[in-house]
Amino acid sequence: MTATSLEEPPAPDGPPGADRPPPSRARRRRPRPGVRTGLLLLPPMLWLGVAYLGALAALLITAFWSQDDFTGEIQRVWTLDNFRQLFTIDVYRTITVRTLLIAALVTVVDAVLAFPIALYMAKVASARAQRLLVIAVLMPLWASYLVKAYAWRAMLSENGLISWLLAPFGLDTPGYGLVATTVTLAYLWLPYMILPVFAGLERLPGSLLEASSDLGAHSWTTLRRVVLPMAFPAIVAGSIFTFSLSMGDFIAVTIVGGTGQLLGNVVYNNVGAANNLPFAAAVATIPIAVMLVYLAVVRRTGALENL
Amino acid sequence: GTSGGGGSSPSANGGFTPPDVPMKQSLGSMEGQVNILAWPGYAEDGSNDPKVDWVTPFEKQTGCQANVKYFGTSDEAVKLMKTGQYDVVSASGDASLRLIAAGDVAPVNTDLVKNYADISPFLKDRDWNSVNGQMYGIPHGWGANLLMYNTDVVKPAPTSWGSVFTGASQYAGKVTAYDSPIYIADAALYLMKHQPGLKITNPYALDSDQLQAAVDLLKKQRQNVSEYWSDYLKEVQAFSTGDSVIGTTWEVIAQVAQGEKVPVKAVLPQEGSTGWSDTWMVSSKSQHSNCAYAWMDYITGPQAQADVAQYFGEAPANPKACDLTAKNFCDAYHASDAQYADKIWYWTTPISNCLDGRKDVQCTDYGDWTQAWTEVKG
Amino acid sequence: MPTAIELRGLSKHFGEVRAVDELDLDIVDGEFFSMLGPSGSGKTTVLRLVGGFEQPTAGTILLGGEDVTDRPPFGRDVNTVFQDYAIFPHMSVRQNVEYGLRVKRVPRTQRRDRAEEALATVRLEGYGDRRPHQLSGGQRQRVALARALVNRPKVLLLDEPLGALDLKLRREMQIELKQIQRDVGITFVFVTHDQEEALTMSDRIAVFNQGRIEQLATPVELYEQPASAFVAGFVGTSNLLTGEVAGKLLGEDGTFVVRPEKVRMTAPEEAPAPDDRTCVARGVVREVVYLGASTHSVVELDAGTTLTVSHQNTDRSIDAALERRDRPVALVWQRDHLVALAGGAPHPATTPEEETA
Amino acid sequence: MPTAIELRGLSKHFGEVRAVDELDLDIVDGEFFSMLGPSGSGKTTVLRLVGGFEQPTAGTILLGGEDVTDRPPFGRDVNTVFQDYAIFPHMSVRQNVEYGLRVKRVPRTQRRDRAEEALATVRLEGYGDRRPHQLSGGQRQRVALARALVNRPKVLLLDEPLGALDLKLRREMQIELKQIQRDVGITFVFVTHDQEEALTMSDRIAVFNQGRIEQLATPVELYEQPASAFVAGFVGTSNLLTGEVAGKLLGEDGTFVVRPEKVRMTAPEEAPAPDDRTCVARGVVREVVYLGASTHSVVELDAGTTLTVSHQNTDRSIDAALERRDRPVALVWQRDHLVALAGGAPHPATTPEEETA
């Protein structure tokens, strides 16, 4: 075979010009890129932009209505009563602060737990070990949330595993309460932190670590000055999950929280229990506002590209 | 009433006028299915345990396919009934009036329910299931909120609710209580007996001062509470691990715990207690009202009553069930003991028209109680 | 000669950046046409406009006389060899090569024959079943070429196809590519920023600068008659004589270029006297750079500039050259070899910083 | 002269692959030492061993006479300029440059002064506050250099630091780097696969092949006296005369190399008679390649091989060369310029395919 055969006319068994595009297709004017983007975006935007945002908007509107306490009927009369109550009654402020603190604490605990294991997975483990670890981290996601929470309830109880383990050190289980809630939530959401941090560290070029140690930095210094700052957006990405999941939780806290209650309980009690959707909607504006502010702040770190 | 007596006068509920919902006049042919909203354990279809099944016989008998949805709290039941998707609901007293007032349920024509005649008389025409003498449902079963304690720890045996209120500090961090606004009534009941100055006559009819007193009592109690419970598992676990040693309970929980060899006992304290009496009610928007009536009749029949009562652990409304239950069961649950039943203040929805008949004050309603409960928990 | 590509008033602006600026260009059928220029000068953009991957801001594109400005890439009878080859990683070499025929619904057997033929053309017989990740850079480049050639396009566009290869391999591929182009007779439009590559391979070269063509000429013309200081500097090493220095040495005002290999270095005492035909400049050797086949000497002229002199290492020892370091010398070149430039000093926008910023 | 680096019996195996194979090497203080070789020949691995990023399979590494084989990178007084520069993207240029001093707890003011000084050395004054993504490739390369130089290491390791730059910029950076090395007097160990770069910049060059050094010599020696066909082929264009052809043309058996620029092309009738000192071969010009400063002619010899002849374009017109295409010519070179090689034919493992696979 020589290259000259390429100049020969098409083989007789194929129609001449079979490899030329049919004229109709060739002449079709290209759609403008904007139009194409728009067409692609239409379904997801209808879903999220219209349906989901619409639902949120309807909820917000409901927050300005009120409810007949006895019949549970919603009365479509504009009122600021719900917000007035929300801001004047102390207990709601207490609960909001407590919820944010727990969400923040859970996030910090998860970040502290996730970072080393993600670092190990991404930069130390062999390819095989890495694969196994990814499975090991993902598997608990399939086990039921409730069952895991109850397992922690059993472990945290007076005669449970934790007090049994801690007894030799003269320590005891924290018992049911906010500490237990934090621990349980941190446990439940840990994979949601490990995965983005692992992905972020995977992307970190090895040459940067080498450069750091080449320039005289010990491992710990490299960790502090190069790895941590570069993994930060990924950690923040993970924190979006842990923070928001913790802020909205109301089940784990009833299982291990002792007498404690969080914002989620207030929303749940008002909508699921008292059937007071307007007040529940008003309470729900707190996590919505917090998350919007949170997202706006973390957007600068590039975290949203690291989810 | 004497010592207890959950509001004996039939018209005590302030004479509020329910919306005008037509009552079913005659039975027609079965619609082929029925949507049942029930407490877990009230309508078992064998899907969780093939041996526990009284829904399938119902389906066979009537040709109505039963779709069962369970709810965890009364409040959830109220919310779900508003959707109009359910034909029939097992409403506790703290839900029933709300359903009636909202027009979510229809008056029940008791003539169309054959087994109604056999229902214990002390369950008929009560505050929580009737308005102005019109029944809005068929009584199903009842029970008391008892005081359970760990016999190894709590000595001597308690006889008063005082051991979880004023005396709670003795068991600091080990007291438990029911997690619902309706638990405020337990505190009110205690105050009714021990602080006559508050002039509480019905724990479900509290003016704002009385409510405040109950809330204060509960806030003090909270300092000694380990946790509030709302499901079986949580409480049985807490008593078996020792995380809780004293607190309010249901008979069935005590029985399960004893079955697990947990050293506990449940008593009806001297003050009497709150309790529940559940009523099957028909949705005002029911698409399957014939099947719904068939269900109400079926579930209040002796066999179904016996099955439910034993599985769930409560007193059957139909005393004929006692012939079909295990020996001593009905005695243990005081099924036919009108005296015992009279000591119970059954859950009733607090409304602003005072249920005790007072006309000079506005009472606090369930919304106020919900808020108060949030504040109690802090 | 028929034209393969005509660009008329072609412009492409990205916001403020005029990547391509009112370009007029005719590329002849069967020619090996190169576009040379610094980074950011618009070479790739022109190629992408011809290929149909960008819409021009203004102007028209004609392929074989037909206006294709508004056609999508799959409606144009040109094919592209991408800089990173863009070999489909999820297909075997054969599937890659067959791709263009497959989407045009050429029957399977015919497809296979033509693919084998194209692989043979690029000397990759027997590689059909390999996966792309099993190929070296040079092999990948050839697969990309085969994948384009199999479609028998009128024009083949190549965007720095040799950029990623090492020098030795690159030289070999240059020769091969040129050979293939001669054999198949297709018009090649070839983008490079390597001047030597352009000189070696092209029939004609367009030197780009800031979206415009600075000079369009054959290799010899381009090197020997650069139209501007920019071209002179970009193509080959150039010695600029300008302003005062030019006056002193050449007795003429203006800007002149002389190529290092045109300058002869002698001992000062052996230098001829300057005359009408010969220029002479005296200076001191500051640096001697050995390049293997040749040696560059950088001479600081008394007249106040530096000139680079290139000297072919026809003799085995370069000691003679090295010994000259720091010694006075005379440089001699023919006035003929001076090229007078139209513009003045080199273009301000072509300092290395800005080229690559 | 004191040695900066001594490698003794150094090996590094990756599974079956002997990336570095029993290497012995001394690098002298202050020298500009280059490692040249095809892709995969082990250059980077040697550098990584010296830098401390890999642990050797066998052998020892001495820096300034001290055994550092077991020390981590931060315990070795060498610094590296990485091929991808590895500039910390989350730090400014100044913070990057200060990094080495900062981790060594040099006080802030002193740190700043030294960083400014280093930036000045690489001609980046005033760029301290920029972020890495605001820099061009050439600028990044210089930041990487400054970041290493600021630590005043005994040895600087550079892994193809110019690989990513375009030809013009690359030439400028070559000159700059060489200048900086002279100024600071640090030993540079420089990895490249560009022969011309190695020749231009180095004091000595090691040519790598399959984890071993094929030849270690000065640029001139390397080019003029290649030790093997591999070296001859890798460094510059080489003409191999071997077997029968050698017998016919040279009257000698063996393998010989002659460089294209050492061969003179004449009309057949003007050729001298071959004698002890002069070799003559007759043939036909098959290809003429214009390279700007020089022209390559490929001649098919009657004796049965092809030779490339390089000819400096001292004259403006190359028409003379072009006219020779397809004409009979005679090639003349001095026997002195033949280099006899120890090995036979080119190394089998150095076909382009395998080099880059």
Next chain:
Amino acid sequence: MTQISRGLRAVLVGFTALVLVVIYTPLLLVLLNSFNADKTFTWPPSELTLHWWDVAAHSTGARSALWTSVEVALAATAVSLVLGTLAALALRPTRFFGRNVISLLIILPIALPGIVTGIALSNMFTTVLGVGLSLFTVVVAHATFCIVTVFNNVQARVQRLGSNYEQASMDLGAGRWTTFRLVTFPMLRSALLAGALLSFGLSFDEIVVTTFTISATDQTLPIWIFQNLFRPNQAPVVNVVAAVLVLLSAVPIYLAQRLSGSHAEGLTGAR
């Protein structure tokens, strides 16, 4: 990697082992309790039994809830695959007005607490749109917050791949749809798989949003579990179900690893 010193490496190994122990202890406890004769699984178990496994094996409720969950998760995943991919492909042109707004919108459903999403959607379905709750509404709700997992994975992949391959395809004569079918889609496959896996997991174990959007007659597994905790004597059966889930979860992960060319990237969206 030598730049991670032996000391640090040891710390990381130790820490990783510790975290794994912490992750798996509760799960092992669940497994153990599924054999615990004691119905409230007190520690340590006094007696072991296979009784609960037997009961669970006969629990048609658990089985049908499991299938419902699988169906819902599959449907929600399918919807998110389509919508997430469309959105990721649409946002590809780098300079795109409103790009940030749109990615924010996609992230919002996962970033807002489930209870907010739950009551908002429930309110919309029942009062605004007046459609009855059903499995369909659950799928809609789940898909809403699952889109982001697909979107993120696909977007990252698309960015890494660039548009060269698609341009090459069109250059070779393939139209846009052919290009998608033969080039874009195969190259996105492992990213889609990673997104699908996370999406499936999110939906499968979701309880909060589900509580508010499911009808009376349907039960997903988490709802079944939730309700059985309110029933006497069902908790041990729940433990059996959970233990089975943990064991079964290895299957999809294993399959995904095989399909994605056994690379961690395929599973986590590491890119």
